[in-house]
Amino acid sequence: MEPVKLKVSYAPFVRSKDSIESVMYNVALALFPATAMSVYYFGIPALLVTITAIASSVGFEWLTDKIRKKPDSCLDGSAIVTGLLLALNVPSSLPLWMVVVGAFVAIVVTKHLFGGLGFNIFNPALVARVFLLISFPVAMTSWAVPFAVDMQTAASPLGILKTDGMAALSNFSYMDALLGKTGGSLGETSVLALLFGAAWLFYKRYITISIPLSFIASTLAFTGIFYLIDPTTYASPLFHFLTGGLVLGAFFMATDMVTSPLSLRGQLLFGIGCGLLTAVIRLWGGYPEGVSFAILIMNSLVPLLDKWDLDEIKAKKQKSLTTA
Numbered sequence: 001m002e003p004v005k006l007k008v009s010y011a012p013f014v015r016s017k018d019s020i021e022s023v024m025y026n027v028a029l030a031l032f033p034a035t036a037m038s039v040y041y042f043g044i045p046a047l048l049v050t051i052t053a054i055a056s057s058v059g060f061e062w063l064t065d066k067i068r069k070k071p072d073s074c075l076d077g078s079a080i081v082t083g084l085l086l087a088l089n090v091p092s093s094l095p096l097w098m099v100v101v102g103a104f105v106a107i108v109v110t111k112h113l114f115g116g117l118g119f120n121i122f123n124p125a126l127v128a129r130v131f132l133l134i135s136f137p138v139a140m141t142s143w144a145v146p147f148a149v150d151m152q153t154a155a156s157p158l159g160i161l162k163t164d165g166m167a168a169l170s171n172f173s174y175m176d177a178l179l180g181k182t183g184g185s186l187g188e189t190s191v192l193a194l195l196f197g198a199a200w201l202f203y204k205r206y207i208t209i210s211i212p213l214s215f216i217a218s219t220l221a222f223t224g225i226f227y228l229i230d231p232t233t234y235a236s237p238l239f240h241f242l243t244g245g246l247v248l249g250a251f252f253m254a255t256d257m258v259t260s261p262l263s264l265r266g267q268l269l270f271g272i273g274c275g276l277l278t279a280v281i282r283l284w285g286g287y288p289e290g291v292s293f294a295i296l297i298m299n300s301l302v303p304l305l306d307k308w309d310l311d312e313i314k315a316k317k318q319k320s321l322t323t324a
Helices: 020-042 044-068 078-088 096-114 124-135 157-164 174-179 191-203 210-229 237-242 246-253 264-284 291-299 302-323
Strands: none
Touching: 020 044, 020 078, 020 191, 020 246, 044 078, 044 096, 078 096, 078 124, 078 246, 096 124, 124 291, 174 191, 174 237, 191 246, 210 237, 210 246, 210 264, 237 246, 246 264, 246 291, 264 291, 264 302
């Protein structure tokens, strides 16, 4: 009798009626409100950055598939989502050639050198953002002013807090931050637009509340403790929620199916770790923002979190067999 051959794909082994293409294009749809708001506030430069990021990501995906002699996956939506997330993680004033470099780092270095979709340990768009930030710090921290016609730049609210303290934020508007009328990367503009997009992902059941809730709650709790101790030095939790990339990171990048834990316990620990690291970097780190670094650090711990749960399941199963 000929042995049966089973074809096993990569983890996570989740049964779903949705294809990769369906999931990815729905994630892209969820990112559309924030993308549209960034173009509304920052104009043609934001649109050019977005188009360049998507086109170069898809191009590098196609080229790498050809070099690796793999089936063409450039239009499965994953490269489009990576390009969108890359665009939302950079300022509208970033030179387009740097955007292309970021797409190369995301698609070729972070994704395909690890084996392709499903095998990458780190979120590709975040690796690209951190690479660009370290390599081109001036360009990556030159934030355009909303509705400016001459590419006027100014510091982001988190940058002002880091360099000038709370006194310099006396005119800060929480409503402007909610709607997106502040300086920052394209995805740090409208929290409201991001929440609309996240609602779509919840509706489609592509993400659960465990990681975003634990991520945001731990960030707000930690920053809130120090705000209560000294509100003249530390910003309020609401400020930290509405500024920077907390909402974008918590709902759209920390929840990445490939680079986040599988179990509920692992997801909660992952989210709490992201939140605490984000708060520590924002309060005392050398960079104003810590979301990207926090998620990447916790990405590296995901295999350990998953192994912890797997070992525990095996131990419980062995114990039940022994006592049976």
